[in-house]
Amino acid sequence: MSHAKTFELTIHPGLLRNELISFLHAFGIEDFVEAASDTIDADDVDWEEVLAHWTEKDDSPLLIYRPEASDLETLIVALKEHFGEGMTISGKWIADSLWQEAWEPDFCSLETQKFFIGPEGVAPNPSRIHIALVEAAVFGSGQHATTQALIRLMESQAPLTEQESFLDVGTGTGVLAFAAHHLGYAPIVGTDIEDHAIEIARTNALRNNLPLTLHLGSLPPAGKVWDTIACNILPPTLTHLLEALAGLLTRDGKLYLAGFHEANCEGIEAELRRIGFEVVAARKERGWIAWLAQRPSS
Numbered sequence: 669m670s671h672a673k674t675f676e677l678t679i680h681p682g683l684l685r686n687e688l689i690s691f692l693h694a695f696g697i698e699d700f701v702e703a704a705s706d707t708i709d710a711d712d713v714d715w716e717e718v719l720a721h722w723t724e725k726d727d728s729p730l731l732i733y734r735p736e737a738s739d740l741e742t743l744i745v746a747l748k749e750h751f752g753e754g755m756t757i758s759g760k761w762i763a764d765s766l767w768q769e770a771w772e773p774d775f776c777s778l779e780t781q782k783f784f785i786g787p788e789g790v791a792p793n794p795s796r797i798h799i800a801l802v803e804a805a806v807f808g809s810g811q812h813a814t815t816q817a818l819i820r821l822m823e824s825q826a827p828l829t830e831q832e833s834f835l836d837v838g839t840g841t842g843v844l845a846f847a848a849h850h851l852g853y854a855p856i857v858g859t860d861i862e863d864h865a866i867e868i869a870r871t872n873a874l875r876n877n878l879p880l881t882l883h884l885g886s887l888p889p890a891g892k893v894w895d896t897i898a899c900n901i902l903p904p905t906l907t908h909l910l911e912a913l914a915g916l917l918t919r920d921g922k923l924y925l926a927g928f929h930e931a932n933c934e935g936i937e938a939e940l941r942r943i944g945f946e947v948v949a950a951r952k953e954r955g956w957i958a959w960l961a962q963r964p965s966s
């Protein structure tokens with residue numbers, strides 16, 4: 669068993685987010701991970717509301733990953749000199765296996781109770797519903813622990829008694845949306861901030877002859893509420909998006925979440941509680957968690 673580790677530096681910039689990003693660029697650091705912001709492209713946006721929300725949310729952290737903590741020593745000193753107490757910096761070691769698993773999945777097939785999900789050309793198991801995915805450098809090929817956990821959680825719930833709409837935020841290859849179609853959801857919309865992901869999801873939908881409306885951007889245009897939303901995105905983006913997702917759900921709507929490791933559960937559960945949701949079902953695959961969350965019934 670490998671004990672290799674990666675050092676994770678977390679910087680909370682407070683209101684100095686833009687200054688921090690410019691500082692990192694000037695320092696030659698381009699590979700930081702930041703919580704993505706929602707792309708707003710609806711015509712009828714209430715900008716005052718959006719900007720108020722934006723400022724509140726501006727404190728999402730930036731993360732930098734390095735094989736050695738010492739690789740970041742000079743940066744930490746420079747940050748402290750430049751920003752003083754203006755931002756909080758913390759570091760921790762994370763197991764390499766987790767990091768690799770999240771970002772560099774090998775493409776292979778996934779078999780669950782209901783589905784066989786695999787690359788085109790691989791012979792499926794005829795007793796499962798087949799979802800064939802084109803091989804592409806887009807996350808969501810079905811074999812990743814977060815995707816597996818979420819699909820297994822979705823298929824283990826009681827069958828739908830009536831049709832429910834489904835929004836897949838961060839659709840990647842579209843894999844969750846395709847599983848949702850076979851579980852009876854309709855209509856289904858997938859969003860992604862990467863245009864390459866949207867292209868791949870579109871190709872996969874065509875090849876599998878499955879209905880999927882796609883939207884480039886974080887959230888779909890305003891004006892519709894959803895019965896179910898799925899979101900498999902690594903924290904801190906997931907945490908950052910939760911309140912907006914809650915606002916897009918019906919009162920009894922279901923929120924399927926994944927993308928976080930058991931080490932992240934506490935923070936995500938706290939945010940869920942803050943916005944009035946509770947975890948009602950869970951699934952774990954190799955330490956990665958999937959949750960079904962809902963508002964308590966009144």
Ligand SMILES: C[S@@+](CC[C@H](N)C(=O)[O-])C[C@H]1O[C@@H](n2cnc3c(N)ncnc32)[C@H](O)[C@@H]1O
Nearest residue numbers: 704807808815838839840860861862865886900
């Ligand atoms: C971990 S992958 C999940 C893919 C697929 N849904 C699955 O479950 O296998 C996360 C996807 O979310 C997209 N993404 C990242 N931040 C996002 C955001 N703020 N809004 C929408 N999509 C985002 C990424 O481009 C990527 O395709």
